[in-house]
Amino acid sequence: MIDRNELLGITIRVVAAAAVSFFSLRYLVKHIDPNDSINEECKKKVAKLFQELGIDREVELSEHEVRIATQFVGGEEVGADWDEIGGCEELVAELKDRIILPLRFAAESGSHLLSPPRGILLYGPPGCGKTLLAKAVARAAGCRFINLQISNLTDKWYGESQKLAAAVFSVAQKFQPTIIFIDEVDSFLRDRQSHDHESTAMMKAQFMTLWDGFASSGDQIIVMGATNRPRDVDSAILRRMTARFQVPVPDARQRSQILDVILRNERIKGDVNLEKIAQTAEGLSGSDLKEVCRLALLARAKATVASGGSVTRLLPLEQSDFESAVHKYMRAAQLLVEETLD
Structure with a gap:
């Protein structure tokens, strides 16, 4: 006959062995899954996004839904x-x-x-x-x-x-x-x-x-x-x-409006004529105009530093900055077209 202590010992050993087997199997499955690291990274990203968007985090999502x-x-x-x-x-x-x-x-x-x-x-x-x-x-x-x-x-x-x-x-x-x-x-x-x-x-x-x-x-x-x-x-x-x-390529009036939006937080001299700049930027898209403005600001930053100033206190943008930027950008675009045709 098996006494009570022996039966308790056997039970504890069986439960311990089952627990070890369960966690070992879980560990193996977790690390055999090729998408395990991707899923964990996605969960963290989703949690952050949900917080930003104010989405209820209690909504249950499947593995594939988390990735989406x-x-x-x-x-x-x-x-x-x-x-x-x-x-x-x-x-x-x-x-x-x-x-x-x-x-x-x-x-x-x-x-x-x-x-x-x-x-x-x-x-x-x-x-x-x-x-x-x-x-x-x-x-x-x-x-x-x-x-x-x-x-x-x-x-x-x-x-x-x-x-x-x-x-x-x-x-x-x-x-x-x-x-x-x-x-x-x-x-x-x-x-x-x-x-x-x-x-x-x-x-x-x-x-x-x-x-x-x-x-x-x-x-x-x-x-x-x-x-x-x-x-x-x-x-x-x-x-x-x-x-x-x-969504077509903007015309001259629309280009002027786009320049207004792009430059609304920049310092510009009062005599800058954005309508004239828009006229010379014929055929440029919104993203092209943004790059033109970036080139103009870069030229002004270079001139400010050269005159002993600081990039944190840039001089106001001038008409010549934009005219040079438009010419430079359109010239580069024309060279690209010529290279493509050749």
Whole structure:
């Protein structure tokens, strides 16, 4: 007969062995998982983003949803105010009428015709502010903004890309109203070909199927894409992007407005004529003008230091600074074109 002490000892040894086996197995599984370090890093990033955005951290997210949630835009990158976008009055007015107002009416109206479009395409030359406009729409509408990086949808393990594509919409649904923004949408949702890789084709099919699913529901989720090559976007995607807005290269008046926005916090001499500078900067986009202003400020900083001054107390920008910067920038652009043609 086994006495009580022996039975207690055996029980303790069995429980201890089971505990050791459990934690050993857990340790092995944790470190065998190739995505373990990625998942831990994503969790930390999501926690920080949620704090910045004021999102309830009690919302449960799966492993794939956590990886997608890292692409929420937070902090200072949340978006721009409308007055920070120069030279787009007509486009901004149309965006407000066709997107912002329907988002506000959606909760009160019983008509599906007053709901916002489920797909929006911003197209036009590079550097004209498509991404900035998308963020401004999200901020004005009070939407969460997912800046979807397509590289985060690809995975070497079979089937994972489809799960990540599904997570995009499940995360958007949990934190709606949400805008899913895809920059250079033509690189991801381009014309499908018979020679496309199987996993890529399946991911695109999954993305479009889920898109159709929430489009027929009452969820406030918008997919917004930007491209400078609209003809390369798959026709099935264009069909889903019913609201299309062209963002053209700014004209002289718009360039002057953009310069006003870029330079509003800089010291400028009273005789600087921004309209004249805008006239000479023919064909330049918003991002080009920002670089021109940077070159002008750099030249002024160099002149200030050369005269014995300090970079912390720069002399006011002069007309000649801008004229030299425009000439330098446009000359470099012309040389690039000539090299390309050769």
